[in-house]
Amino acid sequence: MTKPRLRIGLIGTGFMGKAHVFGFTSAPRVFELAYDLDLHTVADITPEAAERARITLGFAKGTARWQDIIENPEIDLVSITAPNALHKEMSLAAIAAGKHVYCEKPLAPLASDALEMTLAAEAKGVQTQVGFNYLCNPMLQTAREMIRAGELGEIRGYRGIHCEDYMADANGSFTFRHDPAGGGALADIGSHALATAEFLCGPVTKVMGDCVTMIGERPDGRGGRKTVTVDDVGRAFLRFENGASGSIEGNWIATGRKMQHDFEVYGTKGALAFSQEHFNVLHYFDTSDRKGRQGFRRIEASPDHAPYGLFCVAAGHQIGFNDLKAIEVAGYINAIAGKSDEPFNFRAGLRIQTLVETIQSSSREQRWLDVK
Structure with a gap:
């Protein structure tokens, strides 16, 4: 029986970008997923880098504009492995376009940013995932x-x-x-x-x-x-x-x-x-x-x-490490299909950023602080 297709756009092709690709390509071969996964478009910093990544990683298209992934109605899921400071802008744009978002940690530099991203995703009803694949061991x-x-x-x-x-x-x-x-x-x-x-x-x-x-x-x-x-x-x-x-x-x-x-x-x-x-x-x-x-x-x-x-x-x-990424991807795809809860969604990522900021505040103030 033919499965529906989930078309993926990847932003960033460094260490974690490649790890996401390994997860997307391995998970369907190991797990029985509800979707076939298509590597649709990859975005990198220059047209030359994007074309190299397209060929090396097996995507159909490459672009030097990450916005092309957001604006393309064919793409269902946006995978974000860009520098941390860019996570908020990219995630909010993808959410506004109604796309599912898989973002590497940390979710955002500030807990207030992570909260904004979490509320936007929950209001839009898209499924989210933050990359904490060690928990999948x-x-x-x-x-x-x-x-x-x-x-x-x-x-x-x-x-x-x-x-x-x-x-x-x-x-x-x-x-x-x-x-x-x-x-x-x-x-x-x-x-x-x-x-x-x-x-x-x-x-x-x-x-x-x-x-x-x-x-x-x-x-x-x-x-x-x-x-x-x-x-x-x-x-x-x-x-x-x-x-x-x-x-x-x-x-x-x-x-x-x-x-x-x-x-x-x-x-x-x-x-x-x-x-x-x-491990x-x-x-x-x-x-x-x-x-x-x-x-x-x-x-x-x-x-x-x-x-x-x-x-x-x-x-x-x-x-190995990339197998943990495949397990993480499989759990996330099941959540998109409505078969399970999100394994580690934006609200869970917000929780971790809240802990980080509370520890940082405690260090500056040199006292115990309650986690709110």
Whole structure:
């Protein structure tokens, strides 16, 4: 039976633009989707770049004007992987045109912008998605199931961290991420740590933040230097609604770290430990194990941890980063088809930006703040 077609326009072809394309092309081959997905038009900064992207990524058309994607009535879904400061303008234009919007995180530089985008999408009735694909890992799903089932008992403590080193070189150029509109390390990668904390342990109610700029200026690309005001490291102590306490860190100058998205959860009956650097493994400690036999055991990703089995029939062979994007895309397409709720919509993205801003305010004021 012929399926309806969902025609996609992509804005931006960097790392995350390619990841979105991998998701769009892999998801229909792994999952039974309600739509066939068409790569309709890709937009990049110049006509030459757009044409290269069209050929390389497999789109039917290319353009140097992102507005062409918005204005084209044939396009149903707009995928936005442009710099953070452009997310609001592009998303609002797509929403006004009645298109579904898949936007990379952070949703917007300011919570007030994210709120405007959220309300516009909800009023228009379009389906939205913010790119937090680490949450799609079957091991994180398993961890949440174990916590909710009470296997860890009462949750007492949480530690989360997202560290990389892509800004560790002090002679690295000033980028859009260093602009205040880009957000800094807490917004850029600490947002993942916050999303994971609430995914596993529920709402955060109070924060105490510490945001630090370690590299105060960078080359501007024109022979001069430019002042940096955003944080290189953002940390926060957390209090959860369930009574647990914890901490998170977002750090983009962590020398040697490439993808340390880790967490530890401590309960009265057990504990969990996880590292994105080995993200097909979850470590579990059970207090009921007899003395002399206690220790963290490895839970290997396998077909028993859906949807791992759709990618690989053998345990321990592992799935990868782009597979998580395919899982994210599949969940979003199901929401567009009305088969499920949006996995991580603009309102969820607004929540994360609210947490980020509350931590930033707490750091400036040097006191605990309630999350509103």
